[in-house]
Amino acid sequence: MSQKRIAKELAELVESPPEGIKVELADESDLYQWNVYMEGPEGSPFQNGKFLVKLKLPTEYPFKPPAVSFGTKIYHPNVTNDDKGSMCLGMLRPDEWKPSSKIAAVLQFARQLLVEPMPDDAVEGRIAEQYKNDRARYDELAKEWTRKYATA
Template sequence: MAQQAGIPKRIEKETLKLSQEPPPGINAQPDSGNYRYFKVLMEGPEGTPYQDGLYHLELFLPEGYPMEPPKVRFLTKIYHPNIDKLGRICLDVLKDKWSPALQIRTVLLSIQALLSSPEPDDPLDTSVADHFKQNKRDAENVAREWNRTYACKS
């Protein structure tokens, strides 16, 4: 990928690494018209209610990146206590635990890990979190149903 005018070296390096060594189960491509905007496809982790799902996310690098975290949200509907109905994600590395040492790759792997281990005690969607706390099996069944309905590759 040739250096495009105005692309910060850091973003260029991360973008190149994402295309050459994609994290397992994750594909992140920059938009052709905006190098700060990425279209992300994430496979639901095996052994979770999200298994076999293919989730669309968008990731945006703000002007302040890497001093401020990327903005990431799910575009595919998902039933998860740490992801709200608008697709916003409650994850420490996207907020107070962000560090410029982290990269797009780290953030995406952290989101994938969050799918494997929901944190109902630090919820973004309290009704989903309550469901997970009161009846985890039933909540996981709903998550599987949403996965089949909204995220499954047909």
């Protein structure tokens, strides 16, 4: 069941991807590992950046949520600042995940998070504090990191 659904969702995303998102398999022989190329949204400090987002689907998908992580370093309160780039998305928590959710919605939510971070649900507390208390400095650093790590 899961492979059929994954193949269908992948085909839909390749044929008509959400704005600013391109999807492909990380390895043609593995339906469960995807590379997602996400453009930084216009008007955000990530504008003009191209980010690699790794999506890993569990074999129990859609009953268990996918794991989403950034392969490109990004200065963001909801993404870990280490080489794992784990992303904190409420909808991906096991207690909030719904089997009816689609990967396209996950990717659109992840991209929207670049426009509107959720500092109260942060994995990087220092960056969240900065986002709330010194927005200009946050934007400056996010732009700097985007130039440094996310230019194609």
